[in-house]
Amino acid sequence: MRITMGVTGGVAAYKAAELVRLLQQDGFTVEVVMTRGAREFITPLTFAALTGQKVITDLFGNTENEANLESAIEHIAVAQRTDLLLVAPATADVIAKFARGIADDFLSTLYLASTAPVVVAPAMNVNMWNHPAMQENIAKLRERGVNVVQPNEGYLACGMVGAGRLAGHQEILAAVRETLHWNRDLTGETVLVTAGPTCEDLDPVRYLTNRSSGKMGYAVAQAAARRGAKVILVSGPTALETPPGIRRIDVRTAEQMHEAVTKEFAGCSIGIFAAAVADYRPARKHADKIKKSGGSLTVQLEPTVDILQEMARAKGDKFIAGFAAETADVEQNARKKLAAKNLDLLVANDVTAEGAGFDHDTNVVSLYFRDGRDMALPKMGKAEVAQRVLDEIVRLRGALRTKPAKRLSVV
Numbered sequence: 001m002r003i004t005m006g007v008t009g010g011v012a013a014y015k016a017a018e019l020v021r022l023l024q025q026d027g028f029t030v031e032v033v034m035t036r037g038a039r040e041f042i043t044p045l046t047f048a049a050l051t052g053q054k055v056i057t058d059l060f061g062n063t064e065n066e067a068n069l070e071s072a073i074e075h076i077a078v079a080q081r082t083d084l085l086l087v088a089p090a091t092a093d094v095i096a097k098f099a100r101g102i103a104d105d106f107l108s109t110l111y112l113a114s115t116a117p118v119v120v121a122p123a124m125n126v127n128m129w130n131h132p133a134m135q136e137n138i139a140k141l142r143e144r145g146v147n148v149v150q151p152n153e154g155y156l157a158c159g160m161v162g163a164g165r166l167a168g169h170q171e172i173l174a175a176v177r178e179t180l181h182w183n184r185d186l187t188g189e190t191v192l193v194t195a196g197p198t199c200e201d202l203d204p205v206r207y208l209t210n211r212s213s214g215k216m217g218y219a220v221a222q223a224a225a226r227r228g229a230k231v232i233l234v235s236g237p238t239a240l241e242t243p244p245g246i247r248r249i250d251v252r253t254a255e256q257m258h259e260a261v262t263k264e265f266a267g268c269s270i271g272i273f274a275a276a277v278a279d280y281r282p283a284r285k286h287a288d289k290i291k292k293s294g295g296s297l298t299v300q301l302e303p304t305v306d307i308l309q310e311m312a313r314a315k316g317d318k319f320i321a322g323f324a325a326e327t328a329d330v331e332q333n334a335r336k337k338l339a340a341k342n343l344d345l346l347v348a349n350d351v352t353a354e355g356a357g358f359d360h361d362t363n364v365v366s367l368y369f370r371d372g373r374d375m376a377l378p379k380m381g382k383a384e385v386a387q388r389v390l391d392e393i394v395r396l397r398g399a400l401r402t403k404p405a406k407r408l409s410v411v
């Protein structure tokens with residue numbers, strides 16, 4: 001989901017940088033629009049670096065060279081691609097412009113051109129906030145459905161104490177989620193997620209593993225929990241913290257993961273298998289450390305159980321999604337895995353692509369569906385990939401539920 005974040009000119013503008021990061025962690029793609037006033041407090045470069053995108057600062061192009069038709073109609077393009085307009089901090093000036101429909105810079109023009117929901121987080125001096133003109137404007141915006149995040153009381157930059165401090169980041173994030181009715185579309189579902197690598201012991205000090213960080217699976221678990229699902233995360237060894245509200249079961253080996261998943265699977269309605277499970281393990285685990293002998297050493301490997309394949313075999317009406325890490329022929333391999341493993345959805349990525357795969361915070365994936373459709377997603381943060389995958393799962397689960405029941409003919 002795309003958020004356009006307007007930053008206007010107040011001392012609290014520096015807090016907007018942290019807010020951008022938190023929104024990204026929540027899975028949003030953020031594009032920043034700055035007013036002239038905001039640029040007195042913080043530079044566009046900060047936001048460009050954080051978002052990896054051009055920061056829009058002017059209605060008619062950021063520089064004289066850019067003053068062309070493309071930039072003159074950019075507010076329309078931005079208005080069309082945004083899912084939510086957030087203004088934080090919002091000055092008295094921008095609130096007045098929004099309330100009266102004045103469109104004399106990019107942000108105020110975007111407000112008029114966009115039909116997306118709007119969240120405004122004001123920050124200003126307490127007397128300005130309490131002024132009847134301001135309160136009238138705020139009431140007007142609220143009437144129109146704008147979600148105004150109440151400023152906090154406290155010490156203000158002007159030296160006064162009272163209401164006018166920019167609301168806390170978590171309050172602003174909560175307002176964004178609430179405005180998008182984002183949280184609850186997985187309510188009633190129990191989601192089992194596998195994540196991370198497995199470690200297959202060779203002797204007490206050595207093991208076979210892979211480069212999985214677990215970040216993708218954890219992002220899926222976190223996003224599912226935020227959307228109201230009960231989430232069970234079966235995790236191989238990772239350095240990641242358990243996202244809030246999730247039951248995590250730690251395992252080390254493919255065998256332990258198989259055991260844990262088998263136990264939990266019956267109670268789940270959705271399975272998302274993001275773990276990089278070892279396909280082979282040493283056939284023999286040595287009780288003592290293998291000593292150097294001088295010559296070469298051959299280690300015999302034996303296959304592990306394909307957990308995903310086994311669970312999907314008798315999946316009934318559960319929804320099952322797998323992940324595939326490929327280094328070549330992504331589409332061909334993905335379609336083969338989707339069919340062979342009886343999946344509803346396969347999320348495939350070429351782990352050799354720039355910004356994709358192991359240890360990155362971003363990923364570049366394509367989704368392959370049971371009905372033959374596919375969908376290539378651009379490079380995005382893993383949290384956003386997780387949201388997009390869940391969007392599709394919610395859509396497909398909904399479609400399944402509303403399908404008319406097949407008529408049985410009794411002979």
Ligand code: CTP
Binds near residue numbers: 194305309
């Ligand atoms: N998987 C699993 N158990 C295994 C191996 C894989 O549950 N023992 C799951 C992974 O969690 C992933 C999917 O199967 O969702 C595909 O994993 P991947 O390693 O890409 O495919 P493989 O089937 O192992 O095929 P290959 O390694 O030959 O590409």
